[in-house]
Amino acid sequence: MDPLSDATTGLLPHLLQLRTLLNRGQLYEQAVKDAGVALDRPAMTILVILDAAERPLRVGEIAARMQVVGPHVTRHLNSLEERAIIKRVPDPEDQRARLIALTPSGQRIIDRYTAIVNGWFTAALAQWSDQDRTELIRLLTRLTRDLTTQFDAVAAAGGTPAQGED
């Protein structure tokens, strides 16, 4: 009756399993240990986001990308700034805001960390064909984008299923 159901039914368990996998603290601890630093997961996530952005970000932008609330980011930034891993610089466009930038030391840390984790991914996908790897990235990117849109709509509607009818 609904051809979509065949493919989308069963997606939930798969995604939960992936989430479960990525939430394992053990991995981050292993990676930061190998990278020679002692940072917790949220701090590491902030660094990954700053590194991927390739430019300084506002606190609010980081919070939005982490899907968390402002104060959570602030707390970790305080700790990261004390250790000279990030720095806060004034935003020339708005004196209320601050731009968060990686220090050279912070950049070295995230580079080491990323190299290690990418090494794991490379090993995990070693048997994959080039085409499958490319497809994975493409579908994952699209999935994340479309789920974000859908979830935002659901949250905004505040209780409406949103089967996408009207």
Add this chain to the structure above:
Amino acid sequence: MDPLSDATTGLLPHLLQLRTLLNRGQLYEQAVKDAGVALDRPAMTILVILDAAERPLRVGEIAARMQVVGPHVTRHLNSLEERAIIKRVPDPEDQRARLIALTPSGQRIIDRYTAIVNGWFTAALAQWSDQDRTELIRLLTRLTRDLTTQFDAVAAAGGTPAQGED
């Protein structure tokens, strides 16, 4: 120099973003509200796992699939059993163990919940081709499996990069 890098570099930010998306508590709250129950996320995860397994599971099996530790599961099972959403039955093969089964009431809850979430997924993937949906499931399944293997190896090695050389 390394053709794998092209595809696997950048995988980390994508996966973190997906994780971030799936960790949003808002969604679970919306779904359980629509489903007419009041359960927290870990409890809901347990029900999803039991439903996907299509048979009673041991406490240890649930913990393994959630990648959490036994006591965490026990606590939620206590609460779920009080509300007659799951029940513990003796495992005929081992008197130490117990099998966790959904009650009819619990099955109804997870059915409603799953229908709602699957509705969201269906809406999110409405514009996708059948082929892309099929490919997504296939690659996601494989990714989860291969990452699990890799991460287990890393954790077991206890600090070894595991580029798969030796």
Add this chain to the structure above:
DNA sequence: TATTGTTATACTCTATAACTATA
């Protein structure tokens, strides 16, 4: 003695509320 599960306690991660400063 090793394993399955439970109870009790502590730690990590994230949210809400109240406040300061600039727009």
Add this chain to the structure above:
DNA sequence: TATAGTTATAGAGTATAACAATA
């Protein structure tokens, strides 16, 4: 008065340690 960020406090979520019962 609205917005960007911070401080302080409270609540989920998960882990570690100690224990009970069966293999």
